[in-house]
Amino acid sequence: MKPAIQIISERISQAIQKATGQNVPAIVTPATDSKFGDYQSNNALALAKQLKANPRQLAEKIIAQLQIDDICQKPEIAGAGFINLRLKPEFVAKNLRETVSDKDRLGIEKTNKPETVVVDFSGPNIAKQMHVGHLRSTIIGDCICRMLELAGHKVIRQNHIGDWGTQFGMLVEFLKERLEKLFNSHSVEWTAGPIEDIEDFYRQASEQYKNNTEFAGKARTTIADLHSGNPACLELWQMIVTETRRHYLPLYKMLGVNLTINDERGESFYKDKLADVVNDLKKQGLAVESEGAICVFPEGFKTKDDKPMPFIIQKSDGAFLYATTDLAALRYRINELKADEIIYVTDARQKQHFEMLFAVAKMAGWVKDTKLVHITFGSVLGEDGKPLKTRSGENVKLKELLDEAVKRAKAVVQEKNPDLPDDEKENIAQSVGIGAVKYADYSNNRTSDYIFSYDKMLAMDGNTAPYMQYVYARVCSIFKKGNIDIKKELNEIKEIYLNEPAEFELAKQLIRYSEAFNSAIADFKPNFLTAYLYELAQKFSAFYNACPVLDAQEKIRPSRLLLCDLTAKIIRHGLENLLGIKTIERM
């Protein structure tokens, strides 16, 4: 189903073509003020300049050619030459029917050009807990994948976990010493303790590495052993990976993020491809030695000393770096995964790294037609406006942050609705708490930093998850209370009545879901989705207050039930399918 704005745009374009012979894209936007109608075209103003014509007269000419009476009332010219358009109730009613019968997509169209899109996001580090710094990549990446899939693209999720690096030399060495006996037996059955143990090992190992030269030497040998595939070392390494995975996979589940073990393609996956990357670049004459390191110098990048900036792919000690891994991964995604587009979801601070990565890959001729996109986001700040940290200055653990949100949500449920059964209260607290954290993140502009505040995100009013979930619960409550068989009701519906202003406003918002989706996916901006859903929730609440549903006249009751049903469907679809936030039927 085409969004109304798109149909209108096409009609405007045709009218301009007929009126002026110009072939230009339509400039159609939602009206800036509801008193101007629903949509407006600003083409006459733009064209008038170009054609040196009077904008109002040009608008008249366009309107004379405009065939739109199946959608809108008579167009009006206002101001300097705006063309204002008002949707006809019959058109809205017709769209409403189509949207409600489009059960899975609710009017959202599939792309006519499906592509294979690789999305690289989340990327937790092995041997460490996920912290607040992983939140945005994980949930924004997830939302991007969900949008792309709904649009009909083939999405390949890639969780580029940090499972291979010099730190594993000291960590394995540390474990080796600690578990000497088991290690020597080569039949290790020790399962590592919880993630906190491993983090503790990590701390101790780093300490020793710094202060104990003997240990540091051994660690270097161990990293070489690990890299050369020593089975015992690999076994210990694998244990660390497995244990860390036992930590983050449940977190993804808790967050409602679609990432599984099958989506993992960590740094270690590329370990055998790194030398090849360097050799290829050397062969092409792109990689050269500089101060002992092997570097590529893409054009346009400078260091602080105004010298060309290197993209270092091999350190002077021979080791490879993340730049090397990223190049190998990029090549793999193009050649093996057949990506038409690769999307990297990381914070804005890595912008330059990705610019250089893309530049080098292009210089090497590896990219062909693949579109490379770096989707950035801002930082999560504390109430003091500085990056969110614990009082002792550490990164806030993601698990603790989510647990706290759930705990606070639980307290609210307890207070507002103490009579609910305990397990339901717990379920509500989970949905509301986690939903609040995610929704707060999504509703901020992706590219800006935002201040993390439990109080704000858990507020009952305003653009928050609890408010959205509450509105959903209220709709559900109508159906429950009225014992409504919605399928039967909708089947029997003959005519849709939208006479009350609140009904018409709600109906118009309902048929704009696909429009909101299109603008959200165009720039991967989840806040466009939350803004739409919030506006929908507000319009529903206004309708709810103004228009009784169950007690409505027999004639108009089915129409109102349809509005309720579609509101519930869209809120649920938006929250659950696109944002991965749970809805609850009562709270």
Next chain:
RNA sequence: GCGCCCGUAGCUCAGCUGGAUAGAGCAACGGAUUUCUAAUCCGUAGGCCAGGGGUUCGAAUCCCUUCGGGCGCACCA
């Protein structure tokens, strides 16, 4: 020093491919409740869109500049 991002109501933020009188929410103030969950709704007030210059019919939006803040800039990721 160079580069990138940002500065919008008291607070938190939208809006930025240029369009009409700059929008929400919170907080403040005033109203609505024999309820379909008031965890709601309706209304009022609140602004030199950091400052200055330019482009033009029109600038929060584009360009230049100043000030203020954040981030990045050779072997960590």
